[in-house]
Amino acid sequence: xxxxxxxxxxxxxxHSPEDQFSRDPMMTLKWYHPNLSRHTxxxxxxDNAPEGSYLLRPSSNHDSDNSYxxxxxxxxxxxxxxxxxxxxxxxxxxxxxxxxxxxxLRKHIELxxxxxxxxxxxxxxxxxxxxxxxxxxxxxxxxxxxxxxxxMDSSSDSDSESLNESVATSRKYQDVMKGxxxxxxxxxxxxxxxxxxxxxxxxxxxxxxxxxxxxxKQSSRPIDSLDLFKASMVEYDDSKQKDFCFSITFSRRTxxxxxxxxxxxxxxxxxxxxxVGSDSPS
Numbered sequence: 001x002x003x004x005x006x007x008x009x010x011x012x013x014x015h016s017p018e019d020q021f022s023r024d025p026m027m028t029l030k031w032y033h034p035n036l037s038r039h040t041x042x043x044x045x046x047d048n049a050p051e052g053s054y055l056l057r058p059s060s061n062h063d064s065d066n067s068y069x070x071x072x073x074x075x076x077x078x079x080x081x082x083x084x085x086x087x088x089x090x091x092x093x094x095x096x097x098x099x100x101x102x103x104x105l106r107k108h109i110e111l112x113x114x115x116x117x118x119x120x121x122x123x124x125x126x127x128x129x130x131x132x133x134x135x136x137x138x139x140x141x142x143x144x145x146x147x148x149x150x151x152m153d154s155s156s157d158s159d160s161e162s163l164n165e166s167v168a169t170s171r172k173y174q175d176v177m178k179g180x181x182x183x184x185x186x187x188x189x190x191x192x193x194x195x196x197x198x199x200x201x202x203x204x205x206x207x208x209x210x211x212x213x214x215x216x217k218q219s220s221r222p223i224d225s226l227d228l229f230k231a232s233m234v235e236y237d238d239s240k241q242k243d244f245c246f247s248i249t250f251s252r253r254t255x256x257x258x259x260x261x262x263x264x265x266x267x268x269x270x271x272x273x274x275x276v277g278s279d280s281p282s
Contacts (some may be wrong), residue, residue, distance in 0.1 A: 025102045026068060031129035032056045038069070038080065039185075039267040045073040045130065047184035052127035054109070056083065060263075070094070070109075072116050074124050076186060076203075076217045079116060185271055186217070187264065192240065192256040199242075204257075209275050211248075226250070228275040236269060248272065 026032040033041070036057040045053055051073055059067040059082065068083040083105070084093040091100040095114075099105045108114065113126050185206045190199050191213065203217040209229045212222035228234075230250060237247040237256060244265035245258040259265035 026056060028102055029056060029106055030131050032068075033130075033132055034058060038071075038263070039271070041071045041080075042078045042187075042267075043184050045071060045078050046076075046186050049073045049130055050128055051075055052124050053130050054126050054128070055130040072124060072126065074122055079124075081116065185268070187259075187268075188217075189213075189257045189259055189268065190242075194253065199258075206271065206275075211272070211275075226255070228272060229277065231276045234269055234272040234276055236265075246272075 024032075024034060027034065031054065033055055034057075036044075036055070038057075038060055041055060041057055045055070053073040055071050057069050057071060059069050067085060070081045070083055072079045072081065081095070085091075086093055086098065091098055092102070092105050093099075094105060094108070097108065099108060109126055110129065115123050115125055117123050185204075187204060188201055189204050191202050192199050202213040202215065202223070203219065204211060204213045205222075206212075209227060210225050211228055212225040214222050226248070228248075231248055232251070233247075233249040235247060235249075237245050240256055240258075242256075242258045244260070244262055245256060246265060246269050248255045248257070257268075259268060
């Protein structure tokens, strides 16, 4: 059966979202998440998945450039790699490889298990597809996880763990977590010190209402942990003449931080705002 390659020219006929997804050839991949944003993919993989897990999502500007993004879980971060639709409907390009149809891309990723390079020369083998067992609603609405909720030791790298074992493990942990908004995020931010007021890059980890920051992402103990329940405000801030800067205000101190880009800044601010003055999940 010939695989359908989408035309880069969109149809003028109006379609419902369900029709749009049913016509998306990537829907044949069980690890394709058609509604997923970059930030939600980060949260899902960091919080729920072992190193080497992966999923596919539409690009944030999918309508304009007809591309997808493969999200790969590294040890403590997520790498985002574009999967381009070749103009004229001639297949897909992933890295330096091209594929005539979705099935070719699937075989390359699922069977050949390519090695993906990440930050600072870190590499990871694609081992575990993150299946579409998630209610992909808005990041602040109820989220239902059917994936592994107890993260495996990211330092383990046993090649004996097969795809079937991964799926079986996932099914074992299908006790559904309901009523909890996604509340996890990790990443580097640049923070202004109290004394002296120098700017230093720190690794930040948000879990529920607690925002901790570390000297590096390899550090075992945080420099400090902030209870966002006690914060009064999170807002964008331009008083420091820094791009992508925001502040977190407590009664004793205001923390100033900035991200690497506008999207990351917005993701942090929106998520942190949702935690200010909110009760910690039980």
